[in-house]
Amino acid sequence: MRMVGLTGGIASGKSTVSSMFKLNNIPVVDADVIARDALKKGSGGYKKVVAAFGPDILQDDGHVDRLKLGRIVFSDAAKRQLLNRLLAPYISSGIFLEILKLWMKGHKVIVLDIPLLFEAKLDKWTKPIVVVWVDPETQLHRLMARDNSTEEDARNRINAQMSLDLKKSRADIVIDNTGSLQDLEERFGEVLLQVKRPLTWTEFWLSRDGALSALLGVIIGVLVVKKIF
Numbered sequence: 001m002r003m004v005g006l007t008g009g010i011a012s013g014k015s016t017v018s019s020m021f022k023l024n025n026i027p028v029v030d031a032d033v034i035a036r037d038a039l040k041k042g043s044g045g046y047k048k049v050v051a052a053f054g055p056d057i058l059q060d061d062g063h064v065d066r067l068k069l070g071r072i073v074f075s076d077a078a079k080r081q082l083l084n085r086l087l088a089p090y091i092s093s094g095i096f097l098e099i100l101k102l103w104m105k106g107h108k109v110i111v112l113d114i115p116l117l118f119e120a121k122l123d124k125w126t127k128p129i130v131v132v133w134v135d136p137e138t139q140l141h142r143l144m145a146r147d148n149s150t151e152e153d154a155r156n157r158i159n160a161q162m163s164l165d166l167k168k169s170r171a172d173i174v175i176d177n178t179g180s181l182q183d184l185e186e187r188f189g190e191v192l193l194q195v196k197r198p199l200t201w202t203e204f205w206l207s208r209d210g211a212l213s214a215l216l217g218v219i220i221g222v223l224v225v226k227k228i229f
Ligand SMILES: CC(C)(COP(=O)(O)OP(=O)(O)OC[C@H]1O[C@@H](n2cnc3c(N)ncnc32)[C@H](O)[C@@H]1O)[C@@H](O)C(=O)NCCC(=O)NCCS
Pocket: 009, 010, 011, 031, 032, 035, 039, 066, 067, 069, 070, 073, 080, 083, 084, 087, 091, 114, 115, 116, 117, 157, 160, 161
C-alpha cells in the first residue's frame, strides 16, 4: 500500500486538495477529524484535557470551547505542547485504525492528511510527501477570511507551526497554491498522475493483496517441501 503524506501550513489548502483526492476515489485519512473526535465530550482525550486545562475551557453544555482552547494554546507554546502531548496517543491510534480499515478493504493508494506530519515525526511512514505551499501574505489573508479571525489570532496560529518553507524543502512534491482554484486543479492533475503511478514491489507487499499473496506463497512452499521430503 502506498501511504501518501499530505501536509502544509494552516489554511495553505490541504483540505481543498484532500477533497480533490476524494473526488478521484482516493481515500483520505483526515487527522483534523480524528483530533476532533479525540476531544469529544466524554472521550478519554476530553477527560485528560479538561483535567489539565480546567473547566474554563468548557461551554455551558460541557463541550470543549474550541475557539477558547485555540486562543490559549496558539499563544502559549508550553500549553500547546501540553495539549499535543495529551492528545497524541488518541490521534495516532485513531490514524492507525483508519489506515487498518482501508488496508483491509484492499486500497492500494491512500492519503494521510496530517497538518503536523513533520512536527509529529510521522513523515517517515509516508511516501511521497506532498506539501501544499502558499506565500505568507496569501496564507494570512485566506486564514483570516475563512475563520473570520483577527490578524493577531491568525498570526499566532501560523507561528505555532513549523515554517512552511522548511516543510517545502522536505517535500517530495510541492503544490504551490498561491494562484487561483483553477491553477490548483491543473497542478493537482499532474500530482495525481505521480501519486497513481504503479506501486513499487515494497508497496505491493505492504498492500492487503500483496500480503495475502506472500502468505499463499509460503503455504504452497511448505506443502511442496512436505511432499518432497
Ligand atoms: C486547539 C484546537 C482545539 C483548536 O480547534 P479549532 O477548531 O479552532 O481548529 P482545528 O482543529 O480545525 O485546526 C485547524 C488547524 O490548526 C492547526 N493546528 C491544530 N492543532 C495544532 C497544533 N497543536 N499545533 C499547530 N497547529 C495546529 C492545523 O493546521 C489545523 O488544520 C484544535 O486544533 C486541537 O485540538 N488541536 C490539538 C490537536 C492537534 O494536534 N490537531 C492537529 C492534527 S495533526
